[in-house]
Amino acid sequence: MGNKIKRRGEGTLSMGRDVMKVDTIDGLLLIKLFELATYQLKIHREEIDLLNVFPVPDGDTGTNMLYTLQFTLNELKKQKNNNLRSIAELAIRGSLMGARGNSGVILSQIIRGFCEVIRDVEYIDADVWIKSWQNATKVAYGAVLNPTEGTILTVLREGAKEAVIAGRESSDIREITRRMLERGKVALSNTPNLLPILKEAKVVDAGGQGLVYFWTGFYNGLCGVEIGEEEIKEPLEIRERPEKEVLESYVLTYQYCTEFIINSEENVEFSFFKQWLESQGDSIITSEVPGLLKVHIHTNHPGSVLEKAMELGTLSRIKIDNMAEQHQERLREEIESDTITSLKEIGFVAVSWGEGLEDIFKSLGVDVIVNGGQTLNPSVETLSDAVEKLRAKKIFILPNNKNVFLAAKQLENIYKDKVVVIPTKHVLEGIRALYEFNPKNDWKIVKEKMEAGMKKIKIVEVTRAIKDSTINGFNISEGDIIGISDDKIKVVGKNIEEVCLNTLDAILEKDKEVISVFYGEKVSKEEAENMVKRIHEKYPDFETELKYGGQPFYFYYIGVE
Amino acid sequence: MSWLQDFIFRHSKGKQRYFTGVGWVEISESAIATLASLATLQSYGVVGMASRSIADGISELLRLEEINKGVQIELVEEGIKVDLYIIVAYGVKIPEVAHNVMERVKWNLEKTTGLAVQTVNVNIWGIRLREEEKEPFQWEEM
Numbered sequence: 001m002g003n004k005i006k007r008r009g010e011g012t013l014s015m016g017r018d019v020m021k022v023d024t025i026d027g028l029l030l031i032k033l034f035e036l037a038t039y040q041l042k043i044h045r046e047e048i049d050l051l052n053v054f055p056v057p058d059g060d061t062g063t064n065m066l067y068t069l070q071f072t073l074n075e076l077k078k079q080k081n082n083n084l085r086s087i088a089e090l091a092i093r094g095s096l097m098g099a100r101g102n103s104g105v106i107l108s109q110i111i112r113g114f115c116e117v118i119r120d121v122e123y124i125d126a127d128v129w130i131k132s133w134q135n136a137t138k139v140a141y142g143a144v145l146n147p148t149e150g151t152i153l154t155v156l157r158e159g160a161k162e163a164v165i166a167g168r169e170s171s172d173i174r175e176i177t178r179r180m181l182e183r184g185k186v187a188l189s190n191t192p193n194l195l196p197i198l199k200e201a202k203v204v205d206a207g208g209q210g211l212v213y214f215w216t217g218f219y220n221g222l223c224g225v226e227i228g229e230e231e232i233k234e235p236l237e238i239r240e241r242p243e244k245e246v247l248e249s250y251v252l253t254y255q256y257c258t259e260f261i262i263n264s265e266e267n268v269e270f271s272f273f274k275q276w277l278e279s280q281g282d283s284i285i286t287s288e289v290p291g292l293l294k295v296h297i298h299t300n301h302p303g304s305v306l307e308k309a310m311e312l313g314t315l316s317r318i319k320i321d322n323m324a325e326q327h328q329e330r331l332r333e334e335i336e337s338d339t340i341t342s343l344k345e346i347g348f349v350a351v352s353w354g355e356g357l358e359d360i361f362k363s364l365g366v367d368v369i370v371n372g373g374q375t376l377n378p379s380v381e382t383l384s385d386a387v388e389k390l391r392a393k394k395i396f397i398l399p400n401n402k403n404v405f406l407a408a409k410q411l412e413n414i415y416k417d418k419v420v421v422i423p424t425k426h427v428l429e430g431i432r433a434l435y436e437f438n439p440k441n442d443w444k445i446v447k448e449k450m451e452a453g454m455k456k457i458k459i460v461e462v463t464r465a466i467k468d469s470t471i472n473g474f475n476i477s478e479g480d481i482i483g484i485s486d487d488k489i490k491v492v493g494k495n496i497e498e499v500c501l502n503t504l505d506a507i508l509e510k511d512k513e514v515i516s517v518f519y520g521e522k523v524s525k526e527e528a529e530n531m532v533k534r535i536h537e538k539y540p541d542f543e544t545e546l547k548y549g550g551q552p553f554y555f556y557y558i559g560v561e
Numbered sequence: 562m563s564w565l566q567d568f569i570f571r572h573s574k575g576k577q578r579y580f581t582g583v584g585w586v587e588i589s590e591s592a593i594a595t596l597a598s599l600a601t602l603q604s605y606g607v608v609g610m611a612s613r614s615i616a617d618g619i620s621e622l623l624r625l626e627e628i629n630k631g632v633q634i635e636l637v638e639e640g641i642k643v644d645l646y647i648i649v650a651y652g653v654k655i656p657e658v659a660h661n662v663m664e665r666v667k668w669n670l671e672k673t674t675g676l677a678v679q680t681v682n683v684n685i686w687g688i689r690l691r692e693e694e695k696e697p698f699q700w701e702e703m
Contacts, residue, residue, distance in 0.1 A: 056668040099654040143650035
């Protein structure tokens with residue numbers, strides 16, 4: 001594991017310089033140390049960024065540490081006299097003000113602790129140097145309640161401890177710093193063993209790596225390394241923190257994404273317009289060829305941008321999107337692709353299986369049909385999608401199945417005040433309930449009427465047994481035709497029509513008038529018509545109607561009322 | 562996961578329960594509060610949490626067992642709303658510490674619970690001055 005972990009920065013000390021012992025550090029040298037440390041972070045910034053997986057993997061540790069240090073250095077450059085007190089004060093203030101990000105704040109505490117000791121001395125010798133790092137550790141640890149091990153703090157502590165030990169053997173600051181740095185590197189390579197998330201990502205701690213480079217800079221300075229002037233002066237490219245992306249993603253500063261092309265004369269100068277654009281919004285992208293300017297901008301005033309652009313030429317391919325709506329786009333598209341509907345008082349979601357039944361539900365005003373039934377229960381998710389899709393003040397769900405009913409009930413809890421579940425246990429109950437719907441009524445009355453309506457119907461289902469069994473005293477073998485009503489097997493037989501008639505016989509009551517037959521996908525129209533004829537012959541007093549249900553598994557659904 | 566978040570929060574104010582095909586998962590407010598406070602306490606610059614009920618003017622540092630008192634969780638339509646009441650160390654840049662806490666809490670909560678975090682408000686309820694005499698390590702032991 002260990003050798004797979006990225007570890008950089010080795011070898012920087014093996015340059016074999018001819019170095020002298022460093023007994024004391026004065027103000028000028030201290031500034032130079034900070035300069036070299038900043039330089040180290042600058043050249044390794046991206047590398048540190050890539051290591052950043054903790055505490056939040058946003059890949060900005062190197063950038064934040066560099067920003068903090070650069071700010072500190074800029075403050076240090078302002079000082080007039082080189083006494084340590086003023087340098088230390090400036091470093092404390094600069095690092096505090098410049099602190100950015102988690103590691104930046106820690107670094108600022110380290111610098112503060114380090115400088116608090118230096119502030120009170122005339123010159124820095126080995127003793128002061130060691131005390132400074134001890135104090136830096138103390139201050140850095142003091143600002144956190146639960147220090148996480150395996151971070152910059154661990155590296156700092158180990159380094160400072162080593163400095164204490166080294167101080168007993170040597171009074172050479174350079175040597176002490178070398179040992180501190182070496183120990184820091186060892187501690188750094190051990191960070192994955194202390195912090196599992198680092199091990200998973202196969203990296204060392206980003207902040208710890210930053211501190212190692214910081215010390216590398218210090219050590220280089222003590223070794224007398226010089227860096228080219230131009231390398232330092234090279235402007236630092238740190239953009240301001242993209243606040244809104246990180247934390248205010250819910251607040252759009254500029255609402256309209258506006259795109260267009262200006263067609264103009266070849267010699268027209270677009271630079272003033274581009275400059276003006278900056279004041280109108282953000283995310284500005286322009287591309288230009290002579291006579292043409294393509295513009296992309298996020299703005300709150302697309303109108304005024306277009307007006308201004310028209311002064312330069314004609315506009316084409318204008319596109320304005322309201323970004324606030326973008327997250328609702330999917331929803332909107334779904335509604336548009338369905339039918340463009342206004343907000344209804346009551347919308348219906350019905351669960352059904354079979355194309356004939358679907359058509360019937362649609363003709364009765366159901367807005368969304370969810371496929372499902374006895375063997376294929378739609379999930380809560382599917383149902384909630386349907387509810388989402390529907391634009392209505394109240395949404396009635398017809399589960400049309402005992403099992404789906406439970407799922408629908410959950411929706412009632414989630415979409416309080418919006419979803420009403422009519423406890424239909426069968427598609428025919430659902431269809432019957434819908435007959436009671438009068439859009440002029442208040443939803444409470446509709447609900448009452450539908451619930452009363454669904455109870456008026458008696459249902460017969462005819463299907464084929466799929467396994468041998470004994471139920472209700474019937475010996476059923478696989479392939480038998482069974483007639484079911486009220487969840488109970490009423491008739492068992494071999495002939496579909498016989499079973500139908502016998503089951504009807506068992507449940508028919510005198511006060512009923514209408515027999516509705518819905519034939520399934522396995523039954524042909526002729527067979528069904530024949531069936532209805534026989535029912536009519538047997539019960540001439542009843543009105544009979546035949547409809548195509550297209551339901552699977554069941555030959556017939558018959559409703560009686 | 563996104564449908565889950567939409568699903569729960571757009572339509573069930575006060576419910577941190579979401580449904581799957583098998584059953585529901587419910588995360589209590591106090592569980593969320595614990596996660597949030599632990600993430601906060603691990604943040605650099607934060608030295609403790611304060612009781613949110615300090616309208617009466619007493620800002621007390623909470624003991625570890627009662628850190629939940631320093632967190633207020635509210636479930637709004639868009640997600641979890643977190644209010645933190647913290648004590649920071651003296652000498653840190655407070656806006657940065659607050660920012661780090663926000664990021665850390667948001668990231669930790671979203672990662673561990675799968676729920677969306679809408680807001681993290683950080684209330685600095687106090688500053689702890691350093692205890693000078695306390696040394697974190699025994700330097701001379703080595």
